Amino acid sequence: MNAWEPIAAEEPPARPAAFDVRRAAAEGRPPPTPLVFASPHSGRFYPADMMAAAALDTLAIRRSEDALVDDLIEAAPRLGAATITAGFARAYIDLNREAFELDPGMFADELPEFARARTARVAAGLGAIARVVSEGQEIYARKLTFAEARNRIEGTHRPYHAALARLIGEAHAAHGFAILVDWHSMPAAAARAGGRDRPCDIVLGDRFGAACAGLVPSRVERELEGLGYRVARNTPYAGGYTTEHYGRPSRRTHALQIEINRALYLDEATLAPTAGFDRLKEHMERLTRALAAADWSALRAN
Secondary structure, eight states, X not given: OOTTSOOOTTSOOOOOOSEEEEOSSOTTSOOSSSEEEEETTOOOBOOHHHHHHBSSOHHHHHTTSOTXXXXXXTTHHHHTOEEEEESBOTTTOOTTSOTTOBOGXXXXXXXXXXXXXXXXXXXXXXXXXXXXXTTSOBOBSSOBOHHHHHHHIIIIIHHHHHHHHHHHHHHHHHHSSEEEEEEEEEOXXXXXXXXXSSOOSEEEEOTTTTSSOTHHHXXXXXXXXXXXXXXXXXXXXXXXXXXHHHXXXXXXXXXXXXXXXXXXXXXXXXOOBOTHHHHHHHHHHHHHHHHHHSOOGGGGGO
């Protein structure tokens, strides 16, 4: 089966790890660069218990994935950047949300007060456990229980972020600072946001300067524009939980979100890669190589 083919709910694959970590150096050796790449939304595994409760088929739910983004950054470890990629689907548990950012309306039992999130993401149906997919279709045919949510959080969300924090800590210890790049893809329709005459290819989100020093998005933007891409900043995506939570420039931890227009590499209806996939992947390798070779020493002074 190819990586982009829908997984049959009636014949689920073996349960994978919650995430995959690949370091740029052997275990116990310091990382060669301050770069850590994360892909929290490219997981492809849909557990049987989730699909038993679902009102949609797997392909419909899979359209909320950042499909194949983990493949686009596959070469990063050999180029000097550690990677962490999700195993479980975004719709199962969204790793780019606060752990208990839950919608009380999705649950049969009453949520504890700490889990009664009132964020814009929850209101849109896109909390830590999503209520809808990108087209606004309801995912579930029944109410979930808080026990189900807790199992997803404790089994997947917490271990992922513990591992991500370790990677960032290792980079910081070795270099005096760390640069987290959180990789995503966006629907082609979103790339036209903001009244643009032409859709952008890539959006860089730094929480309007709050998540990283200006040197980081400026250097990434320069490299991408040199490769021929139209780059925007913070519109329509300024960065999610990961960028906000880990981006602490005052502590020399910098976080940047990269959103790639799916039209560059993907058939959004079938999730199959298009002819543009190989070119984009090669360009992301060139970007990674440039970032790994860059002089980031100015970040030690921030």
